[in-house]
Amino acid sequence: MPALLLDGKSLARQIRAELREEVADFIENNVTIPTLAAVLVGNDPASEVYVRFKRRDCEEVGIRSQLHRMPEESTQEELLALIAKLNKSDEVHGILVQLPVPDQIRTERVLEAISPLKDVDAFHPENVGRLVQNRPVYLPCTPHGCLELLKRNDISTVGKHVVIVGRSDIVGKPLSIMLAQRGADATVTLCHSRTQDLPAVTRLADILIVAIGRPKFVTADMVKPGATVIDVGINRTDGGLVGDVDFDGVKEVAGHLTPVPGGVGPLTRVMLLVNTLAAARRLEN
Numbered sequence: 341m342p343a344l345l346l347d348g349k350s351l352a353r354q355i356r357a358e359l360r361e362e363v364a365d366f367i368e369n370n371v372t373i374p375t376l377a378a379v380l381v382g383n384d385p386a387s388e389v390y391v392r393f394k395r396r397d398c399e400e401v402g403i404r405s406q407l408h409r410m411p412e413e414s415t416q417e418e419l420l421a422l423i424a425k426l427n428k429s430d431e432v433h434g435i436l437v438q439l440p441v442p443d444q445i446r447t448e449r450v451l452e453a454i455s456p457l458k459d460v461d462a463f464h465p466e467n468v469g470r471l472v473q474n475r476p477v478y479l480p481c482t483p484h485g486c487l488e489l490l491k492r493n494d495i496s497t498v499g500k501h502v503v504i505v506g507r508s509d510i511v512g513k514p515l516s517i518m519l520a521q522r523g524a525d526a527t528v529t530l531c532h533s534r535t536q537d538l539p540a541v542t543r544l545a546d547i548l549i550v551a552i553g554r555p556k557f558v559t560a561d562m563v564k565p566g567a568t569v570i571d572v573g574i575n576r577t578d579g580g581l582v583g584d585v586d587f588d589g590v591k592e593v594a595g596h597l598t599p600v601p602g603g604v605g606p607l608t609r610v611m612l613l614v615n616t617l618a619a620a621r622r623l624e625n
């Protein structure tokens with residue numbers, strides 16, 4: 341029997357409807373409107389699309405968004421000066437610098453310049469440290485989206501073997517920490533480019549999460565029959581947008597599978613809204 345699809349698009353719509361009410365409630369009880377400041381340096385076409393989507397999402401739930409555009413040749417100092425201004429602004433609750441930034445700018449310097457209280461991506465070292473100690477202020481959006489997708493589809497992680505493929509700072513690394521923590525209670529294996537006999541490891545997974553940025557990398561023979569497979573990949577190919585999982589092959593083996601697009605992506609975006617509202621609540625109370 342083919343896998344049941346985990347529909348992130350409709351789940352995100354449902355969460356946005358919940359958020360719309362919470363935002364309206366916040367605005368009624370405070371003098372300010374929750375506001376996200378997005379910073380876009382240069383003209384990377386994919387970043388343009390992501391930022392446009394994020395702003396549209398904000399608008400849909402009643403969060404105000406600002407877009408701060410800077411030219412491709414901007415210096416690190418110029419970007420840090422803008423961040424310092426946004427950190428100080430009473431009107432701004434969340435700050436997001438769309439990545440990647442141009443080569444002349446050091447990403448770590450940018451991420452650690454954002455006030456941890458306004459860091460709605462949860463990339464600041466303080467927020468990463470808080471996450472590791474299981475007392476987070478904000479959860480990183482894509483890992484949080486993956487967990488919410490599982491939770492709202494009644495797929496428990498407790499006692500399960502979760503195998504994650506990809507150890508990025510944005511997805512694999514924080515996910516491995518969040519899943520191993522009390523509450524999620526999974527047994528976690530974090531795989532990467534140097535893992536030996538990867539298919540033998542991925543076949544052990546009750547839940548397989550793939551975030552390596554290689555189109556159709558995970559094939560049916562790498563999946564245990566009945567496993568839940570979460571595809572975090574978004575790869576632009578000549579054949580359109582594809583994930584890191586070979587969807588057509590894996591859907592014949594997996595028990596549950598996320599589509600691309602329409603799986604994790606919409607939930608990542610919704611978690612940014614969740615964090616922006618949380619930031620507004622923290623900063624106004």
Ligand code: GUN
Pocket residue numbers: 436437438439440461481482510
């Ligand atoms: N670029 C790719 N993913 C992300 C993300 O989650 N946040 C930001 N700021 N930039 C990104």
